[in-house]
Amino acid sequence: MSDRDRRSDGSRSLPDRLEGRLLTLLAVATSATLVVAFYYPVATVLIEAVRVDGGVSLGAFAEILRDPFYFGEAARLFAGESPTAVARDLVSPDRRLGIVGFTAYQAALSTVASVALGLPAAYLLARFEFPGRRTIRSLTIVPFVLPSIMVAVGFVATFGRNGTLNAVLGALGLPAVDLLFTLEAIVIAHAFYNAPLVARVTTAAWESVDAGAVETARSLGAGPVRAFVDVVAPQVYPAVLTGAALTFVFTFGTFPIVLALGGFQLATVEVFVYRLVRDLSYAEAAALAIIELVISLGVLLAYLRYEAQSAVRSRGARPLPRKPLLPSTPTVREWVSRVGLAAYVAVAAVVFLAPIASMILASVTGGDGALTLEHYRFLAARQRTAAAFQVRPWPAIRNSLGFAVGATLLALPMGVVVAVLTTRRYRGRKLVDAAAMAPLAVSGIVVGLGLLRGLVFGVEVAGWRVTASGAVAIVVAHAVAGYPFVVRTVAPGLEALDRSLVESARALGASRARALRDVELPLVWPAVVAGAAFAFAISIGEFTATVVLATGADAYTMPIAIERFIGRRLGPATAMGVVLLVVTGCSFVVIERLGGESRGL
Amino acid sequence: MGSEESHAPVAVELDGVTKRYGDTAAVDDVSLRVREGEFFTLVGPSGCGKTTTLRLIAGFEAPTEGAIRFGGDSVAGVPPEARDVGVVFQNYALFPHMTVGENVGYGLNFADPPGGVTRGERVAELLELVDLPDAADRDPESLSGGQKQRVAMARAIAPGPDVLLLDEPMSALDARLRERLRVQVKAIQSELGITTVYVTHDQEEALAISDRVAVMSGGTPEQVAPPRTVYREPATRFVAEFVGDNNVFTGRVVGASGTADAEGERGGDGAVDGETGALDDGARDGNETAIEVDGERFRVGLGDRDARTSPGPGDRITVCVRPEHLRIGGGRNRITATVANAEFLGETTRMTLDWGGREIVIRARDPLSGEVAVGFDPADAHVIGVESE
Incomplete structure (x- = not known):
């Protein structure tokens, strides 16, 4: 041998x-x-x-932490003022957030918008069968490969003074709006980017819920809503939190979108770091970047700790069956949910398709509105x-x-x-x-x-x-x-x-x-x-x-x-x-x- | 007991091998010797360390302590690819992106085919050996479970390994196919004379196929012996109960083997008189003793235990009697028990009797009910262990 x-x-x-x-x-x-x-x-x-x-x-850090320009009212906290006085000013209408505060604020708004826009999509993709479902599911990967500056151009072409939104409003006889360089534009652009991420991770979690577990709950006496709350939701919501945490971190460090849509008047930390670099204030730029990094990592770590505690990723042996989008004899309840979904699809189409379509349209439209x-x-x-x-x-x-x-x-x-x-x-x-x-x-x-x-x-x-x-x-x-x-x-x-x-x-x-x-x-x-x-x-x-x-x-x-x-x-x-x-x-x-x-x- | 019948050179030796994961020892101070050409089986319940032992031999895991030697040379630090082992996994692990022929030939990328044949000839030869001569161009996914298992076997053997390691290779197959395949595996092993270490949780399979069996529990072999010895002379209570059905009794020795002196030591014990007749029997073959289990007295044979290893009066003793040795209405030791449960299995009926709260398993042709008298002969009782007072 x-x-x-x-x-x-x-x-x-x-x-x-x-x-x-x-x-x-x-x-x-x-x-x-x-x-x-x-x-x-x-x-x-x-x-x-x-x-x-x-x-x-550590002087550079101390200076930034105490500077209301960066930390708004909270800076006074670092400067040693009483928390109650700071808290009172923070809830007053003319509060100052500072750059860091504003960055967190817009990131939080963006996260809420992304979850709000992403969850219905996850529901639609995980629970319904319709032509093109697979294609749309795989299209949720698009944001990862779309250059952010291009998305920004799309948003300028949509929401700018001469953008498609105003063209549509004008055609309807409505007054023009200028969303460019507003917080709304930034938040919508961030939702464009991150809602598909939320939808993607949530869909995956929803699809891995075992139909057998839901059926068991139903056989034990839980109604459909109760079964959802007790069995489906606990398995889906960690994924929603994943999407939200990632969205917050991504939008906290956002750069090209804010640079293009907000300019320096709506600067986030990253934009201001860039400005400091351009002004050759390297030390201050570095200190600010570290503070940004610490906040981002803090959110990520807090999230990871949470995830480690509640990691119950069960591989669904048999996924929940998908419902047809258009039932043959719809009940009242089915009608309501279908109408809601239709409204959502309309909003999603505007948010996701308008910027790209507007950009393409604008690229072949001359100053006089003719094709060129x-x-x-x-x-x-x-x-x-x-x-x-x-x-x-x-x-x-x-x-x-x-x-x-x-x-x-x-x-x-x-x-x-x-x-x-x-x-x-x-x-x-x-x-x-x-x-x-x-x-x-x-x-x-x-x-x-x-x-x-x-x-x-x-x-x-x-x-x-x-x-x-x-x-x-x-x-x-x-x-x-x-x-x-x-x-x-x-x-x-x-x-x-x-x-x-x-x-x-x-x-x-x-x-x-x-x-x-x-x-x-x-x-x-x-x-x-x-x-x-x-x-x-x-x-x-x-x-x-x-x-x-x-x-x-x-x-x-x-x-x-x-x-x-x-x-x-x-x-x-x-x-x-x-x-x-x-x-x-x-x-x-x-x-x-x-x-x-x-x-x- | 456990005598090593073969005197062929040692092919694989484990010397005090321990594998710990954190605080738990999956394999605990195992010493084993597998001889060249031997079919050696590690059998035990899940979690007993048998698969870990196999993975240590293959080199997929490194021992925490102890040495593994192939042909006398330590293989510490030798990666799996340099150990000349062939491995067959439970799920076969056929490469799904290669044809059956490419799978079988894969190992020949790294070693010349043994016997001076070409690569193609070797692949054909092995597919012939496992009875799949026309499968070379097929996609592994198109094969049945049994066919996959044979291809995995051919692939492992193709480079001519020194040692064949089989990790539950038949667990995924249905019972009938398993029985047919194990005949085939054994035939191939005998034909090639290849040293084989086989892991299974199925004690029947282990008995059927092996030259020697190591029954493992808690990371340690409880007994290493040929199948018949393991079955007939289990060394521990665990082995007795794991391998086949068994009835294990623990009691106290009330008479010593053979001599009147030993009996005399019991002094005024009222039981002595009643034992006299049986004692004579014991004296006749000199190799029996009387024990008491829950007030009932039995005579049990001591096999070839000599005076030194024989139990003395008062010792705690554990004996076992196989169901097939408990005869209805026969045997020198008799008890009366109630049928609690009867399972008709075809050729026999397996019955559980209730004997004063103890469970006793017997086999008979037809199901019975109510009270039955069963008995066994002293020579059919096997002494597992004795604890001196």
Whole structure:
């Protein structure tokens, strides 16, 4: 039987041993990339905030905390005033919230709006059967791949003074409204982004409720409402809370939408950090960014603690049966619910479709209201005649595509390796997961600023001056922003794979890396491709870090170009937005075709 | 007891192996030796540590303490792919994205086919061996459970492993198919002479298929012995009750084996007189003793226990009697009990009797009811353990 030599570690050949260690090598490379591209740059920014004249001081924090400009009435609390006096002023009508207070306020409003808009969608998707249900369910992924600056253009085209909303109102003989640069516009735009997220996680939870549990409750004497309250709601509402917590964190750190729709008069923390960076007040910017980070992480941690306590994710053996949307002989109650749903669908159609439709419409509408291609022609002409300081369309498109390809090539292996590492069982796995997911929580401005000052301006390493070009820094920043999405699409697939498949391959002689290549990756391939499409789309749409890094004329991307156009020429901005829409639309098709539907986020 | 009949070299040895997860030991100080060509089975209820033991041998888990040796060499730190083991899982774990032929040939990416044949020949040879000669191009998902199990077996054997590890490979199949397949598995194992470690919770399967069986409980083997020994001479109460139906009694020794001296020690005990006749029997074959269980007296055989290991008067003793040895209206030790429950199983009827609050299991051809007299012969009682006073 022993005709095959047993290979002990010592006698294995070098390539064998390298292959055995391949996963370790990749893990080390991924960690190194994260340190260079994320932890080190972010650390330099954070250190900046506490370093004063060579010493360490928390003065910058104290100043911000006590400044009513940032914390409104609450700042007086930090300054030592009595809480009762502060509380009295906070409830008075002319209270000041400060920038941080306003940011939290708009995030809270946005969260409420997103949940309100998302829950009926979840109800519709989880409990009803109708043509196109699957398509709409998979369309809820769209916000993740839509560049926020493009959404902002869509909202300007909808709610602006000459936008479609006013055109419709005018046609109906109603007075025009100007929603642009108002809180309402920001909240609606945030709902556009986050309501599908709420709908998505809630639908998934609702679908995993076991019909048997509801039937048991009914057989034990609970009526339909009672069964919903006692059995369905407890399983669905943690998902709603997940959606709400994520929405709050995302909207608390919002940047491009507020920059485009609110300007500096409705600035959130992130926008103001950007302004401070532009004004070269790095220390204050860093301190403010840290305060923002602490608040975001605080909300996330509080939520995660809650989730850990109440994690009862049961895999529904048999999901609740879906009801037909149009019953053959509807009862009064069914009529009421159908009318309610119809009203909801109308509102949702306006919120979700109007911005995109308006943007496309605006891109082919001239100043006189007639159809025209003049905005696209403007882009072509600008390409030929632009002055050195002006944005040319073609390099923006070329850069966007190039950066996206580069970022995807970097993010994909990083994401796969982290997905493998976080789906294996070992002590400290949660820590690895948290460290690898940190880029999701840290503001893009901070990452961009750190890369700018840490790598682009150069850093001294053992006597060598290491510098990276802006383009390289942008690719790296995009990869860091995009790879968590690769992890989030690939990891659930790996998690769901039967462990004995890998073990069989290993017992048959495959190394860990070889088993990954031969067995795991082929089986989760759709998720890998979907993850790649995610990374590509995130890179294409990334604005925050790019706007900080795109200093030279050589490194601007489509979103940056749109931002430059948006204030002055809405037409070309919408035309550029349409180009961006086409490119991200293509990556969405890839995600959709390759089964991103049921995976991850 | 547990004598190792084979004297072939040791293929796999576990030496004081412990595996802890946090504070609980899944495998607790296990020492086992599996000889070359042996069919060795780990059997026990779920959670007894049998699968963990198999995973330790395969290298999927590392022991917390102790050493595992293959052919005398420690395999500590050797990854599964370098151990030359073949593993078959309960769910077969066929690679769904490969054909049956690709599955069987997968291990040949990392080792040359044994016997100097080509890869294709080896795959064909193995599919032939498991009786699926035309399945090479089929999709694993199109196979039945039994066919998948055979493909998994062929895949594990293809690279010519030193040790075959089977983790409940038949649990997912229906009873009839399981019986047919285990004959086939045993035949293949004998034909190849491959050292095999088999994990199952099914004691009947373990008895049917193995050269030796380790009955495990609480992470430790309670007995390691050939199937017949495990069945007839269970070493512990757990083994007696886990392997097959059994009636276990605990009582006190009231007479010693054979001699009048031993009886004399009992002194003025009024029971002595009544025992005299039986004592003579004991004296005749010299290998019996009298015990008292709940006031009832039995004579039980002591097997080949010598004077040193034989129980003395007053010792606590545990004995077992198989249902098939309890005969209605027969046997030298008799009791009268009431039928509490009868299950007609076809060839026999399994009945539970109530004997003064104790449960006794017997087998008979036809169901009975009411009071029955049952008995057993001393030689059919097996002494599991003795505790001296």
